[in-house]
Amino acid sequence: MVKRPSDNLSVCGSCHGEIAKNYKNSLHYTTAGLKHGVNGRMATAEGKIFNEKVFPKACNSCHASCGDCHVKVPVIGGINIGLIKGHQFVKRDEAKTCALCHGGRVYPEYTGEYGGTPDVHYQKGMFCADCHVKSETHGDGTVQTGRKDIMDRPSCQKCHPSGTEKSDKSKLAHSAHNGKVSCVACHSSGDYRNCTNCHEGKGAKATPGFILGRNPRDKKTVTTLRIIPTVRDTFVESGVKMEKFDALPNYWDTSPHNIKKRTDRTRSCDTCHVEKSGFLTRETLIKGGSKANEGLISEPKALK
């Protein structure tokens, strides 16, 4: 008996050839985002060891086959809740598929189970696939190294373009922050999950937090940051010391799925410009983290 028949993409590809061809290079299948996310911390030689020995057994073991989203609920942490709808093939059922693999942070943030307020899009009846379209979940055929490579990824401004605001207050706030502050920095409703000691060998522990700082991929912009703490000795047992550990920060730009129309930051300029609530500081940086973390600290300007 073949355990995961659709892991061999040619099985589904015999009828769904185009999708299978695209999917072969997609992040859901290759999990390449995890590899490229950490490769930057490694010297060339140890990067090769990681890619050949660690990645296939660890990160890539979580890749999704066709059946994991269309037949059977994915097995996460050894928990197996079986088929989605008998043995029928289903087109989409986000609560039983996306919610499992992305249930550590994204899904519970979205439904309000983590943090306290459901995302406004959830409140309006929208589910994962309403924003994350097929060319993202199946891939578009190009070889992708990370989420930022996806051309068709969701963007707030696709549905909410600048200039369509209903109130003058919103127009003014958006034009004043355009290009300097991300949408989520103001419209995230609050705490989201931060992985404070994953990969430390002590078992995963997540704590709620809301962190504002410079986007490591675009330091002109302030955005919400999430702690992704690959610690210095994460791969030591596999012979990978991460010689360039300090080249990358432990905080990465994130889009918390807890969007709200009105937040403390939209209600009052003082929240950021006077109280500086949520902003990363030297005092709040994680201990023993990367030296690159300091470059993400941003001091909000005083109001004129």
Place this chain on the structure above:
Amino acid sequence: MKKTGMLVMMLLVLCVGQVWGASLPAIVSTDWLEQNLGNPDLRIVDIRDLGEYKAGHIPGAVSAAYGSWAINVKPLDNEVPEQEDLQDVIRNAGISEKTMVVVVGKTDTIPNQVNSPRVAWTLQYAGIKQAAFLDGGISKWLADKKPMSTDMVKVVPTTVSIKFQKNMMANKADVTAGKAMLVDSRLPEFYFGASKVPHVKRPGKIAGAALLPSAWLFKKDGTLREVSEIEAMAVGVVGKDKSKDMILYCDSGRLSAGFVYVLTNVLGYKNVRMYDASLQDWVEDPKAPLTMYNWN
């Protein structure tokens, strides 16, 4: 399922001579709701998770999950959202001042059983007077073999302006003022102090509170007990005086909604308030007294 739901809706719309309920019953039965499915003044609000709603819901019901109606505001769970935010939820559900709203939820657990009256109470607190919940929730609807639909219902948002009804809400100062009868709506082991939920820092009850558990409103199948039985329970604890000033509390304001709704809407008590922040708020002050190991 989808076709059945559509057919029922079409038949109801075509049925020109249909007599719909002019007003909303305090306890909505599955039969009443089925007969009123085409009623233009009715809005059914499904408070289950979106995934459950999409898998099948009562024809015409809009989705507005429980978390839209009761949010966490550290350190409190189950708080009424800010007025503007709640107004958005109500508008987006297509509810106006005169809409008859029936809340539909799950009844498989005690928290789920009280979620529906909690949302109905929240609507009334926002000034939507005709708000009730489906007795037995979606389980009873399915058990009675009523129609279901998988159509995603989109409604035109209203422009309703809500106003919080302050006389329905109590705070810590109202409790400490000592003028109102205090009613603890948790289960006896929590009232007695033998058990404590993790999200409340200390066990015990507020001194002088009487015990009237909201969990006892419901039968095993998640439907309400007979009104006569509920009334006898209530009278035995709070008395017959319908004008008595009462404040109900629990751990977070979720459980107490059960008896707050029933005392007000079903039994006709006029002065019932909910201490929404409940014990989570009370124990924030480490010196705030709680009594234990007595039934007084």
